Structures are given as structure tokens and as C-alpha cells.
Amino acid sequence: MSQTNGQLFGFAEVLEIVKAERDCLRGEVTRLKDELVRMSLRAERAENRLYEVTLAMADVRREAVFAPSYSNTTEVTMDDKDCLRLDNPVAFGKPAF
Secondary structure: OHHHHHHHHHHHHHHHHHHHHHHHHHHHHHHHHHHHHHHHHHHHHHHHHHHHHHHHHHHHHHHHHHOOOOOEEEEEEEOOEEEEEEEOOOOOOOOOO
């Protein structure tokens, strides 16, 4: 009978250890679920931001294609001196800031 009581006492200790582990793991599961929710929201925000940046880049590309040509320079000689001549100035005909 004392051996049976000893086994029962051992089982009770093991049961308490298992319960403590279960409670610890429940807390870990809760923490991981919360982290998953936060990371999912972060990923969604990043995906939305990537979409916005992609649209902005498309707009910039479209504007660059349809934009008038920018200024260019050519080297000319005047009075035996090399000078740069600005052709098609960017602000030509437009109000200055």
C-alpha cells in the first residue's frame, strides 16, 4: 500500500508540473498570437505603402516621358574664349519661384 501511495504522490507531482507547463505554454501561445496580429497589420501597412510608392513611381515615369526636354549646353568660342551657351533654359517662359 505504501508503494501505491508513493506512486500516487509521484503522479500528483508530475501532474502539477504538467499543469504549470501547460499554463506557461498558454501564455506563450497568447503572446505569439498577439505578435502575429501585430506583424500582419505591419505587413498590410507595408504592402499599402509599397502600392502607393509604385503608383508614385509610375506617375514620375509618365511625367518624365511627356516632359519637355531639359536645358542643355553647348561650348562656343567668343572672342577667343570658350564659353558655354545654355539652350532651352528650364524656366524659359515660366514664372520664377
